[in-house]
Amino acid sequence: MANIDNIERDPLYVVSPSSISRKSRLTGHILVRSTFVLMAVIAIIQGLYTFEKINFGFSNWRPLLYSYILWAVAIGYSRVLIYGEKGKRTLFVFPAVMFIISIVVFPLLFGLYISFTDWNLSSLDGKKFNGLENFYQMLSDPYYWNAMKNMVFYILAILVEFAIAFLLAILLNSQIRGRKFFRVAFLIPLMLSPVAVSWMIGKSMLEQRFGPVASLGRSLGWETPTFFSNPEIARLTMMCMDAWTFIPLMIVMLLAGLQALPKEVLEAAKVDGANKWTMFKNIIFPIMLPVSLTTIVIRIIFKLKLADIIMIVTAGGPGGATDSVTSFIVREYRDRSNVGYGTLLSFVYLIIIVIFMTILIRFVSKWLQREA
């Protein structure tokens, strides 16, 4: 990309015949337009039928979906007809772009509209535009900000997870026997479904009467081992369960980084008589910085979606102490049927995430440049 002269030339350069007949070009345009017209006609018919202006139509909007797919295929095919070899290259990226636009962008726009309505599924009159009212309600909703605050704690916990994962990755990378066994064993928690983990750990092992962890706690002198009644302990427990599932991911990524360390540098340092700690501090850690930061960023992305185990194990309790933003919004949907408000909350969450991630990634890349 750095070379300006080369920017128009593809890395894989293909000499292609540039003559494309007028006829095929025309066919391409006709294909796209006709399928678009077909889609529009179906949309209009179905729209009129839904609003009971006419008395014929389809039982649902599925035909519109089919005509949309047809239109998308026509666009793709017309690229080849119109641009020849160059169009064939477009076909590599086109399906994925089209797929994401159809299934993300349209719903997002629709969601944006819902978030400015007072749509409540339990009330009889449908959605009504109510401007910024949801927004003002959000500003004074203590539970939403409480969930946000919890997310901050959950994300800070990543630092501890990272330290544990780094230690284990270094140990796995040292000269040990049975590395294969340890690697598989360490990977297992990541394979388990959060739903199963919720039962296996949250509901049974931490059960306060006869769960093994509770028994262990009692034998260590903790008289009433309860994991979900005290807010602080409940939050800590959720952090541990989530960490348990995702530390393997961090171990694997960090281990990959450690295995790619330049051997010569380590050997040279050893010859110079560096001890383990200075070697870690002055060599391994700085070289590992990019990998470490990538790992942490990926982990944050997963953490921001945290919901399953909270929904199943504590449902946000006690008193919202373990709520993540997602689990809170789900309760808003499920228990209060407050669809408009819930959607606004999720959009505000999305905006905060985007701002946060942008700052984080910019900060990280700047830091890496300065270090390099």
Place this chain on the structure above:
Amino acid sequence: MVAKGSIMKNNIGEKILIYGILLFWTFICLFPVYWTATTSFKTAASVTQGLLIPWIDFEPSWKGWKHLGLSPDSIFTESTGREEFLTRFTNTAIISTCASTLAIILGSLAAYGLSRFNYKFGFMRNPDISFFFLSQLILPPVVLALPILVLYRELSLLDTHIGMILLYTLTVLPIVIWIMRDQFNAVPIELEEAALVDGASVWVSFLRVVFPIVLPGIVSAFLLCLILCWNEYFLAALITSTDAKTMPVMVASQISSQSIRWWTMAAVSFALCFPLILVAIFLERYIVKGMAAGAIKG
């Protein structure tokens, strides 16, 4: 490890410490699995006494598995439990394999295009398109949840396999693109140029030359997708109700309704996890490779 005298002694202490920590963590990783597996063979009495070791502490019973119709005495008889379980199991298997396959097809094509050609869609050039794909990764599912629900209702895609497959494809597509872009970048362009000179078209050279080289990478990406889709709960709970209900949803509903019957829950949870535990044991190399690919590139 060449060491002499006092260093040697130091090394032994260090070794003990290393193995101690590793074994401790292994215990933490595996005990919940062991606990679940054994609990599924317990009876009420052995559950309340917190017994741990089968045959020594307690006599294993098939009670938990009987509920699923998978115990020796119930396996050849009609069992609604087993029917339910098998339906959910096939649903999960179908949805996650199809979604992963679709994501691999869409994702590797896009990744290949981005690594080989310069695109210009309006103002978007290659880095922007890549960013557009990867930015989907930070989109929390809850944002899409309700709009998709309404959209699916209108398209009558609620509770259908195809609806779930599309949604899951969306969630794993960025990961595939991320992994596969590095894979393609690592393949020397000269190989394809040779094929093109011989008269092959771009697509033929992709399928004949590049595809076999990146196959291991594709397997890794596929496994990662499979794991994520297999375990997904949030969207499945929202979209499915009867026909396309997946295993995590079934397990979650049983957790809230009958958590007291531990042996049954243990059997169900274990059955949910078991296929992926097997995958981890036998295909660990590929899974690790997929996750590591993202880390190194940065």
